Amino acid sequence: MAAKPKLHYPNGRGRMESVRWVLAAAGVEVSCLGWRRGEVPVVCWSALSPLGCLEGAVQGQTQFDEEFLETKDQLQKLQDGNHLLFQQVPMVEIDGMKLVQTRSILHYIADKHHLFGKDLKERTLIDMYVEGTLDLLELIIMHPFLKPDDQQKEVVNMAQKAIIRYFPVFEKVLRDHGQRFLVGNQLSLADIILLQTILALEEKIPNILSAFPHLQEFTVKISNIPTIKKFLEPGSKKKPPPDDIYVRTVYNLFMP
């Protein structure tokens, strides 16, 4: 059985959170220990599946391990050992490779788990949506590292960008095709990253979706996909919003 992916990052959201989301959301090839001999393994959504899976059945998600960066020494060790291509994290050990650069990691996982559309045109559309959403998510990622005086102003800025630049586009896409998913009538990287971003924004601005009924429906529907629903429950590897400890850890790790 293939080793689980291993994520290297501080214990918090940052740039790694999107990777956690996509791994968690991706349906997995079976790690189910109980299939009968000679049968073709299928994705096992719950330990109570009709195949009679035994305990140890993976409930649909891609499992992954995490090594949390807490000290500068740990980071130095990774850098000195040539484990970080450009001396930076996120880094994900997966399939015998050490992947860096968030977007490259996300693309690889999406490709592997069929979350990138059915052809080049769909792929490019998904890519465009993901790139735009990641620009918005970037504001959220950087927010805790702004000076306290600038933080409130930035919440206003992110709300404006979301409501004026990004949400209307996705609202229109969903309204125009009337489908559950953004592209090609199937779950893709674009849906996962958009949901992540919407939920992160809602933590700061609870009514941010008030003018976007299709996005509200989208949020509910995508949240209810079994793998994502599980990720949204307590006890998952989803990280809480950044707190002072996280901010301090990051400063200590990365400031010269």
Place this chain on the structure above:
Amino acid sequence: MAAKPKLCYFRGRGRMESIRWLLAAAGVEFEEEFIETREQYEKLQKDGRLLFGQVPLVEMDGMVLTQTKAILSYLAAKYDLYGKDLKERVRVDMYADGTLDLMMMIALAAFKTPGEKEENLALVVKKAKTCYFPAFEKILKDHGEDFLVGNKFSWADIQLLEAVLMVEELDASVLSDFPLLKAFKTRISNIPTIKKFLQPGSQRKLPPDSHYVKTVRNVLQL
């Protein structure tokens, strides 16, 4: 006959330059529409050609493409510059993504105050020498091949050359500790399509000057 790709951006490098490089290296002729006024930009937005209200914009193959990395990935896939399988593809992606980060630092520095700009550009040169160039020197050393990935010319090679030349504009001696990168630079520069692009009169753009910065600030109301 397919229409030529049409690029819409300011008359300068910015986020469009890597796209120009990729098209040129692939031997694809392209047209350019230069944004010079706020009115032009607002018209683009009103016409719905800009997905998130932003440029770069590339119209080709019946599609209206925005978001730099999405455009670059599309072009790399279309012109077979993305490796032969998923494992090669992710390496091309990582290398290209890293070099793009470095080049974006240079592009953004142009918009800082003179003191900050100098500081930022010095940091770029430092990062190039300590993080990026050593990584690529090692990659070339480890496999001893002519190209970064899979012994075949790819998007990663084009972008690394672009980044090397850009950093050399800031510090001409930056490759002095990287003999393999030096050889790489010569080798890739001599690929016919790239050689042509490096000659005067091509669509390659100049480093950002004060006129360019002023135009962008004015159009984007920065």
